[in-house]
Amino acid sequence: MTKVGWEEQNRSLMPAPSDGHGPAVSGIVLASAIPVTRGIASTSEVRLSIFPKEFFVKSIFIRSAAALAVAAAFALPATTLLAATPKDTLVVTWAIDDIITMDPAESFEISAGEVMGNSYDRLLRYDVNDPSKLVPDIAKSWAVSPDDKTYTFEIKPGLKFASGNPLTAEDVAYSLQRAVILDKTPAFILTQFGFTKENVKDKIRAVDGKSLVLLIDKPYAPTFVLNCLTANVASIVDKKLVQANEKNGDWGYGWLKTNYAGSGPMKVREWRANEIIALERNDNYWGTQSKLRRVIYRHVKEAATQRLMLEKGDVDIARNLTPQDLDALAKNKNIKTTSTPKGTVWYFSLNQKHPILSKPEVREAFKWLVDYDAIGATMIKNIGVVHQNFLPVGLLGASTDKPYKLDVNKAKALLAKAGHPNGFKITIDMRTSQPVQGMTEAFQQTLKRAGIELEILPGDGKQTLTKYRARQHDIYIGQWGADYWDPHTNADTFARNPSNADDAKSKPLAWRNAWDIPEMTKKADAAVLERDANKRKAMYLELQADHRKNSPFVMIGQMIETAAIRNDVKGFKIGPTSDATYMFKVSK
C-alpha cells in the first residue's frame, strides 16, 4: 500500500476493529471491507419503482439545457451538410401526444384537428384567407328557410370516398346522425341546435340521395349554424365502410378510433400514438389533387430536438419551437417562418368563491397589475400578442381595445378602497410549461409591488386542470381555444353561466370561477339569435366591454402559432383553427 487514494486515507482515520489483528493488517481489512458494504448499499438503492428517476426532474431543466445546447451549437463551426427529405414527402415534427382518437365524431384535440381537416370533407368550410366567409366543400349550394329553422344543402354529384364508395347525401345524414347519437365531447357543437338521440333521424334527413335537410329548434343566426357545420365533428364518414366495421351497434366507434373512412384530399395511412402519423394522397379526391404523395408527422416533444432536426434538414417543418429558438433561427438562411393568429387566448382568472377576490375593486386592481408590455415583448414574443378581450381577433365582433397597462398606483388605490391597502396572500395554480410559467412569474413580481404575495402552486397540466374544474383554486392561469369559428364559442364559456350551483348541468369557465351573471348570460343568448350580422357584432362588442371591466378574467394575450419551415417548402399556411392548416396545398 504505497499509493493510497483519498478513500483509503479517510478510512484509516476510523478506529481499528477490535478483532485482534495488528494495525497494519486492520488497515487492509478495512480498506477492503468497506467498499463491499458500500457496494451492497448502493445496489439496494436501485428503486423498484415505476417512476423513472428522471420523471421528477422539472421541465425547466430541459429548457435551460436546451438553451445551453443551442449556445454550444453556435459556438461550433457550421457545416453545410444536408440530409434532405424525399421530394414527394413532407416531414413535420410536432408534439402529437394529445391525440386520443381518429374518429371525427370524437376527435377534439389540436393536432388531431389538423389530420381531420386534411383527410375528411364536410359540407362547407370557412375561407382560410378570410375566415368570415364560407366556401362550399362537398355542398354545391345551400338555402335557409325564411323562418331560419330549415337548412337545405345540395350535395355535389359524382363524389367518391377514398375507399371507392360513392359519397351521397345518405352518407352526410349518417355522419351527422352518428355524431349526435355517439354524443362524444364535440357533439355539443351539433346538439346545441336541438338534435337529440331520439329526434335526430327526423331532424337530419337525406332527400333522394342529392340533398340534405336540417331542421333546427330555434331561429339561430344563420352564420352561427353554418359556422358550426365547418367543425370537425360535422365531417363526412363513409357510411358503407363504417357500417361494415360496426360491432354490437357501436356505429363503428371501436373501429374508427384507429382507422380512416373519409373522402378528403389526404387519407390517413397510419396513426401510431406518440410516434407518427402518416397521411397519403387520396387519388379519389374530387378537387385539386395534393402535390405531396405523403405527409409524415413525427412526434418530437422537445423543442431543442425539433430545431436540430429542422436545421439539419431531416424535417421540413418544426411546429413547437420556443420564442428563443425562433429568434435564433431568424439568422438561418435556409429557414423561414410563418405565423397566424389563433383562436386561443391566455388569461388569469379569479375564483369568486374567494372572499377577497370577489370584491369588484380587487378584480379591477388585478387588471392593472399585469405588465402586458413586458409579457408581449419577451414571454410570448413570436408566439402571441397582448390581447385584453375574450374574443380572439379574427372572430366576428372581436374587440381590440386595450385599456389596461401596468399601473401599480391605480391598483393600490383600488385595493385600499376594497379594504386591503397592504395587500394579502393568495395562491395560483400553474401548469409547468411555457409560456404560462414565465407569465405567472412576471405576474408574481408585479403583484408584489402592490403588496400582494402570490404563491405559485406548480403542477402537471391535467392536475391543475382537475383542481380548476372543481373550483378549488384561488387564481388560475388558463388558455382557451375557440371550439368552432363563431364568437358564440367563447361567449358561451367566458360570458355565460346558466347556473352557478355546484351541480350545474353546464360548467363553462364563468362557472369554474363561480361568477354568477344572469344578466350577461341573457345578453349572450340574445346575440346568438341575432340574424343581422352587424347588429350581432355590436352585441358582442358590448358584451366584451362589460366583460373587460367587470369580469374576474384578466385577459392577457392571443396566441400566434408560428412554424419554422425550410426554404424549399411552398404553400404552407397555418390556419386560424387547427383543422384549417391544409397540407394538401403544400409542395416542395
Place this chain on the structure above:
Amino acid sequence: MNFLGVILLTYLGLLAVTFFIGRVMPIDPVLAIVGDRAPEHVVQRVREELGLNKPLYTQFGIYLKKVAQGDFGTSVLTSNPVMTDIKRTFPATIELATLGIIIGAGLGIPLGVWAAVRRGGMVDQIVRVMGLIGYSVPIFWLGLMGLVLFYAKLDWVAGPGRIDVAYEYSVTLETGFLLLDTARQGQWDAFRNVLSHLILPASLLGYFSLAYISRMTRSFMLSELAQEYVIAARAKGLSETRIIWRHALRNAMVPLVTVVALSYAGLLEGSVLTETVFAWPGLGLYITNSLQNADMNAVLGGTIVVGSIFIGLNLLSDLLYKLLDPRTRTR
C-alpha cells in the same frame, strides 16, 4: 411452489399499490378521455362507463378479474389494447437498453479492474472523474450536447427517432426490434440507418451505467485483491495477469452480476429523458405519458412489465450466482 407464491404475491402487491396510488392521484382520469371541453353529461357518462363511481375495492376486483383472464384493458390515450402498446414500445426500449448495457458493462468492468489494479494511478483518476461526471451531469443535457455535436455538426450519427422517414414504410415490423427486422429482411441500408440512430442514445445510457459499473468493479476488485488467497497466489509465483483475471475477477464477478443486472433493469424501465430528447418511442415515455394523464390501464400494464423485468433479472442473477460460485450450488 413456494417460489411461485412469492412471485404471485409480488405482482399482487405491485398492482394494488399502483392501482390505489393511481386512484388517489389528484388527476381526473375522465379528463384524458373527454378533454376539457366536454359537456357535463358526457363527463358523467364516461365516469360511469369506466366504473369510476364504484368503490375502489370493487374497481380493483374487476381489474384483477380481467387481468386473470389475460385482458389488461385498453389505453384511453392510444385507443389500443395495453398489451399491443407495450409490444410496440417495449422492443424500442429493449434494443436501446441492451446495446447500452453491452457498452456499459463491456467497458466498465475492464476499466474498473484496471483502476483497482493501478489504484491511485492515472487510469484510476480518469475512471473516478468519469464516474463523477456520470453521476452528476443530467442525462438530457449530455443527450442534447451529443446531438448538437455528433448529429448536427459532425454528421457522424443519424438524428432523433428510431429510423429515417425514408425507410419508415419499407421495413415490415415483425418483432419490433428494428435491428433484427431489417437484418432478417436483408435490408442492410436500413439496418445501418437503424444502428446509426441507435448508437448515440445507447452510448449515452452506456456511459451512465459504465460510470456505476466501473466504480463497483473497482470496489469489488480492491476487496478481492486484498484477500489472503491473492497473497498466497503471489507467493506461489503465479503471474499477475492470472491472479487478476482468473482469481480475483472471478470472485468479484459474483456481486458484480447483481450490479449489472440491476443496471440493465434500470435501463429497461426506460429512461424518460433520454427518450424525450431522442424522440424514442419507448416504454419509459409511454408509462410517464400515461401516468400524467391518469391512464391507469396503461400504467398498470407497464408496472407489470417493469415488475417482470426485475423479477426475471433477479432470477437470472441467482442462476448466474450458482454458475459462478460453487458454494451457492445446492446438492
